[in-house]
Amino acid sequence: MTDTVLDIRDLNVRFDGEDGEIHAVKGVSLSVAKGETLAVVGESGSGKSQTMMAVMGLLAANGRVTGSALYRGMELIGQPIKTLNTVRGVKMTMIFQEPMTSLDPLYTIGDQIAEPIRYHRKVSRRKPGRAPWSCSISSVFPTPNAGSIPIRMKCRAASASA
């Protein structure tokens, strides 16, 4: 029984660009054990975000990934969305770094926090009794839309929705 939670081997991400191929992530290998925290540091544009976008199957349409990413021994690379969704939002999630763009100003904060919970845990809006925390989230943030709150609160809301 291994304690490795995430094991990435020789991950490469390439994008089709107007002027040819962009090799954005070149042969990344890393692993994270249970209870371990790993920080990946590098200059802007060096491929940190695209590494994890590839692992979670969230690359843009012009992106391709090769290599391996095992979540507790389960291969994530190349899996269909249905399989990925047994992990994404349930076992593994992403906090997007820019709350100004990851939150939608047209929807309330409560709805944006509750939406992934409803989606991934199959909780119905009409049957809140099955998941009382999803309604309490909506009532903690009842009215403001995401465009009208301070940046500090946006960061908290973006983290909560992940």
Ligand SMILES: Nc1ncnc2c1ncn2[C@@H]1O[C@H](COP(=O)(O)OP(=O)(O)O)[C@@H](O)[C@H]1O
């Ligand atoms: N859809 C795309 N098409 C072409 N290049 C992209 C696309 N998405 C990201 N890139 C490029 O991938 C590289 C790595 O980006 P990123 O992982 O976001 O860097 P960072 O280390 O700052 O998180 C950058 O050069 C970026 O421009």
Ligand SMILES: [Mg+2]
């Ligand atoms: Mg980034």
